[in-house]
Amino acid sequence: MRPDMEAVAEQVFTALADPTRRGILAALAAGGPATATDLAARLPISRQAIAKHLALLAEAGLVTAEHGERRRVRYRLRSAPMQVAQQFLAALARDWDGPLAALKDHLDGRTTSS
Template structure:
């Protein structure tokens, strides 16, 4: 069953975010954007080939982009897909909770409708 309102790449984004190593890679890029494969590998206890595969999944999901600088390939975080997930699945739940808290506050203070 597919959701017609879901962004087309939402499945890829959720698959990419499901793995703790990929979340760690995103955290590393948040700390310092534009890192090389070698710089990212220095923070992980795994082979370069494994890190490359994880980066490929993140890139396929649109969560990172790359740019060549000479022989180096720099990796940059792309927050747009994360924002789309937030807007589609998180924000609406925050709004409901805040509305409930607002209504409770009014009821407790006697300012209800």
């Protein structure tokens, strides 16, 4: 597994570990691009807290900031880091499948011969 892929996956998993950040991502997925103020109106959290979470999500690459009129910043989802995290998990699962199947076969052999 490439080190850069693992680093991106780690940032994504860190970002997704917080339920508030997952809520922000869900709100953006459901409603499209939004400002921190827009998100604060939809979620039970202050605009300042939303802004802090958005900064971490942007650092992880999960959202991108688009500067608009009157200094308003709208945040839009980015799927690329999530896809890297999915690939990381898929590779991990493939690495586990062989040893787990061998263990299952070994244990099944022990129970049928007992």
